[in-house]
Structure formats: C-alpha cells, structure tokens
Amino acid sequence: MISFKHVEKYYGSFHALKDINLTIERGEVVVAIGPSGSGKSTMLRCINALEEITTGELLVDGVDIHDKKTNLNEVRKNLGMVFQHFNLYPNMTVLENVTIAPIKVLKEDKETATKKAEKLLEKVGMLHKKDEYPTQLSGGQQQRIAIARSLAMEPDVMLFDEPTSALDPEMVGEVLDVMKSLAKDSGMTMIVVTHEMGFAREVADRVIFMADGQILEDRESESFFDHPKDERAKQFLSKIINH
Ligand SMILES: Nc1ncnc2c1ncn2[C@@H]1O[C@H](COP(=O)(O)OP(=O)(O)OP(=O)(O)O)[C@@H](O)[C@H]1O
Numbered sequence: 001m002i003s004f005k006h007v008e009k010y011y012g013s014f015h016a017l018k019d020i021n022l023t024i025e026r027g028e029v030v031v032a033i034g035p036s037g038s039g040k041s042t043m044l045r046c047i048n049a050l051e052e053i054t055t056g057e058l059l060v061d062g063v064d065i066h067d068k069k070t071n072l073n074e075v076r077k078n079l080g081m082v083f084q085h086f087n088l089y090p091n092m093t094v095l096e097n098v099t100i101a102p103i104k105v106l107k108e109d110k111e112t113a114t115k116k117a118e119k120l121l122e123k124v125g126m127l128h129k130k131d132e133y134p135t136q137l138s139g140g141q142q143q144r145i146a147i148a149r150s151l152a153m154e155p156d157v158m159l160f161d162e163p164t165s166a167l168d169p170e171m172v173g174e175v176l177d178v179m180k181s182l183a184k185d186s187g188m189t190m191i192v193v194t195h196e197m198g199f200a201r202e203v204a205d206r207v208i209f210m211a212d213g214q215i216l217e218d219r220e221s222e223s224f225f226d227h228p229k230d231e232r233a234k235q236f237l238s239k240i241i242n243h
Contacts, residue, residue, distance in 0.1 A: 001026045001189060002047060002157065007056035009042055009213075016042045018213040020056070026156070029183045029190045031200040031221070034210035035236060040193040043210070044159050047191070048079045061156070077105065080150030081159045084166045086142040088134040088149070094121065095130040098149045106153065113152070120148040124178045140171025144178050151182075158182070160192040172196070179203070197240055201225050209233040 002024040009017035017039050024030055032040045045051040046058060049065050049072050058066055065075050088097050098117035102108040108116070121127040124144040134142050143163055150158060160179065164172040176199050182188055183203045194200060200207055200221065207224040209217035209232075216230040228234045 001061055002191075003057075003059045004043075004046075005057040005059075007046065007058055008054045009039075009046065009051065010054045016213050017046070017053070020215060022208070022215060022218065024189065024191065026189050027187050028205050029188075029203055030192070030206045030208060031204035032191065032193045032208045032210060033195070033197070033200060033236070034208075034216075035232075038210040039213040040210050041161050042213075044161050044191060044193050047157075047159060048076050048081055050081075077153060078156040079159060080153055080155035080157070081161070082143070082146050082150055082163045084162045086134070086139075086146040088142055088146060090134055093131050093133060094126060094137075094145050097134065097145060098152050101149070102152050117148070117152055120151050121145070123151075123181075124148045125174070138171060139167045140174045143167065143171075143175045147175075147178055147182070157189040157191065160190065160194070162193055162195070164194065164196060195240070197225075197237070209236070211236075 004020045004022040007017055007020040020043060032043065034040055042051055046053050047060065053066050057064060060075055063070055063075055065072065092100065095114065095117055098120060099113040102113040102116065103110060118127060118130065121130055124147055126141060126144050126148065129137060129141065164175050167175065176196060180203050183190055204221040207219060207221045208215055209230060211232045217224055217228065217233050228237055
C-alpha cells in the first residue's frame with residue numbers, strides 16, 4: 001500500500017534520506033524510531049507529500065504521489081496525519097473541529113457528520129467536551145480530539161509524527177491508549193514516529209530503526225527489541241532503556 005523505492009531526499013546540500021526502500025502493507029502498524037535528526041519525520045512527511053522527494057519512487061496505493069500529474073488532495077484524503085502540535089481550530093468547538101473537514105471536503109451533510117463525530121469523540125473519551133473550545137482543554141485532550149478529527153475523514157492510513165512528545169508526562173498514556181485501541185481494534189494501517197519504546201514494543205508489527213537518513217533495521221517488533229542487530233540500534237535502545 002505504501003512503497004518507497006530508492007528514495008533520496010536532500011534539503012539543499014544536506015542528505016536527509018539515503019536510499020530508502022520500504023514497503024508497508026494494508027493493516028500493518030509500523031513504528032519508526034531512531035536518534036533525533038535521523039530522518040524519521042522527513043520520511044513520514046514524504047508519504048503525504050508535505051516534503052518532496054529528490055529522486056526515487058514513492059507509491060501510495062499504486063499512485064506515484066510525487067508525480068506532478070497526481071491530484072494530491074485526492075491522495076491526502078486517504079492519509080490522516082497527527083502532528084506533535086495538535087493544530088486544532090481555536091475558534092471552533094470540539095465538535096466543529098471534527099465535523100468541518102467531512103462537511104467541506106467529503107460533502108457530508110451536517111447531521112451525518114455530527115453523528116460520526118460524536119461516535120469518534122466517544123471512542124477517544126472526549127464526547128463530554130464536544131461543546132467546549134480547544135483552549136479550555138489539556139494537551140492530551142486536544143491530541144485525542146486531533147486523532148478523532150483525522151479519523152473523521154475515514155483515511156486508509158494514519159500517520160503519527162511524535163504525537164506525544166509535546167505533552168506533559170501524565171498525559172502521554174491517555175493518547176497512547178487511544179492509539180493502541182486504534183491499532184488493535186480497527187485494523188488501521190498506521191505509521192508512527194515516536195520515542196515511546198513501550199508503545200512500539202506492545203503495538204508495532206514492525207519497527208524501523210533509522211540513523212543518519214538510512215534505515216538500519218526493518219524487522220518484526222519482538223525480534224528487533226529482543227535482538228537488535230545493528231550496533232547503533234543496540235546503543236540507542238540501551239541509552240533509552242537506561243534513562
Ligand atoms: N526543512 C528543512 N530544511 C533543512 N533541513 C531540514 C529540514 N527539515 C529537516 N531537516 C534536517 O533533516 C534532518 C532530519 O530531520 P527529521 O526531522 O526528519 O529527523 P527526525 O529523525 O524526525 O528527528 P526528531 O526525532 O528530532 O524529530 C535533520 O538534520 C534536520 O535538521
């Protein structure tokens with residue numbers, strides 16, 4: 001469903017992604033880990049063309065998204081993205097934040113969009129806040145709403161870019177719990193960039209370890225955590241675990 005073939009990415013003269021080859025199948029939960037600056041976010045952002053690739057090929061459901069002729073809006077409808085910062089609309093209620101895109105983009109009528117939004121808000125434990133405004137809510141609550149907002153577009157794939165790293169520690173768990181249930185109950189294809197190793201170990205089917213713009217490991221999660229092969233992956237894990 002997502003396929004990188006020999007993808008290279010430069011920012012000016014800086015080589016951010018080096019020969020990335022990666023295939024992600026429908027329903028897989030893939031977690032990308034690695035040191036800061038290793039290219040994880042860049043890789044994720046290339047998938048919905050928030051970043052352009054320099055060379056190589058990147059297919060999403062068979063569509064070459066970096067082909068100038070591709071209608072990116074169509075492709076992006078199927079790719080939900082949750083960022084570190086939640087970017088909710090501050091002047092809209094929680095419910096309006098979740099219904100706006102389905103009404104405007106998917107042309108759903110208000111009643112259908114509202115029913116769907118309420119179900120999703122219930123799923124992320126935020127239905128009781130539907131008439132409040134984002135600024136009245138905690139970071140963890142806002143991030144759960146951001147997840148509901150993405151899901152309202154009924155994407156095939158959810159991309160998460162360090163969704164818990166801007167949160168106070170006591171709020172991380174509630175967001176990870178929502179993501180866990182999404183991974184386990186919905187069969188959603190998910191690609192998650194995170195520093196949360198417990199989450200990766202528990203939820204990921206596969207782990208990708210990146211360093212210096214390269215994928216150094218791409219393996220089933222359990223085997224990766226039990227026996228990392230790459231020296232840098234070993235060091236990375238031992239540093240994180242000893243912290
Ligand atoms: N717009 C940009 N212009 C120039 N360099 C960039 C840009 N975005 C990212 N980079 C550089 O590319 C490298 C990879 O960045 P990226 O954000 O993908 O790393 P990351 O692994 O996600 O790191 P972190 O865990 O800190 O978010 C970094 O060295 C970063 O400074």
